[in-house]
Amino acid sequence: MANGLGAVPIRVLIVEDNRDICANIAAYLEKHSYVLDFAYDGISAMHLALTNPFDVIVLDLMLPRMDGLSFCQKLRMDAEIATPILMLTARDTLDDKLKGFAAGADDYLIKPFELQELHARLQALYKRSHGKTDNLLTVGELTLNKSTLQVHRAGQRVDLNPAGMKLLQRLMEQAPSVVTRDALETLLWADERPDGDALRSHMYKLRQAIDRPFDSPLIHTVHRIGYRISEDA
DSSP: OOOSSTTOOEEEEEEOSOHHHHHHHHHHHGGGTEEEEEESSHHHHHHHHHHSOOSEEEEOSSOSSSOHHHHHHIIIIISOOOOOEEEEESOOSHHHHHHHHHHTOSEEEESSOOHHHHHHHHHHHHHHHTTOOSOEEEETTEEEETTTTEEEETTEEEOOOHHHHHHHHHHHHTTTSOEEHHHHHHHHHTTOOOSSOHHHHHHHHHHHHHTTTSSSOOEEEETTTEEEEOSOO
């Protein structure tokens, strides 16, 4: 399964002393064509970071032998390595976050976390550091190119009408968050909404195109609120 950036493999160093967390991250990201290396303490992580060209580093703060803040500072100030760093930690106060960013972190994700969000943040850091645009939206095996308005799922072209394209783009831009019915109706009709439940009809057609030919649904109804698009039910 692609990582959302075509055939480009993203090489990530995971610095985390909890091996169960490492195993969960590996099981998820390796399905998305990431190349992963692991370090379970700060000293080992520093050796790997100095000797290998990683695209992103995922860094826990509470580490044996060298804590995450010290690792980050040494990598930035002493080694002058600018590899994007995503701090992954249970420390959730504003002061903790400010210390992390001051040490050189590029992003901050609080434990416990969703693997899908970690995946999205890694993609964003990679694209930002490589000067890539945000024209390609990705949710699992589904992609939408905002420049060409081409949609593919699992490598198959998906054709949508203009309303379906608008709805899908808004859902993917805000994935995995819920988009309210009101927001989707405003997107399609502004203040001139039709009578009846026209949105339901458009969502039905969108689901027929995006989900029906495949094994698992990506579009989910959130009862009485709206819709979301996600690999997770």
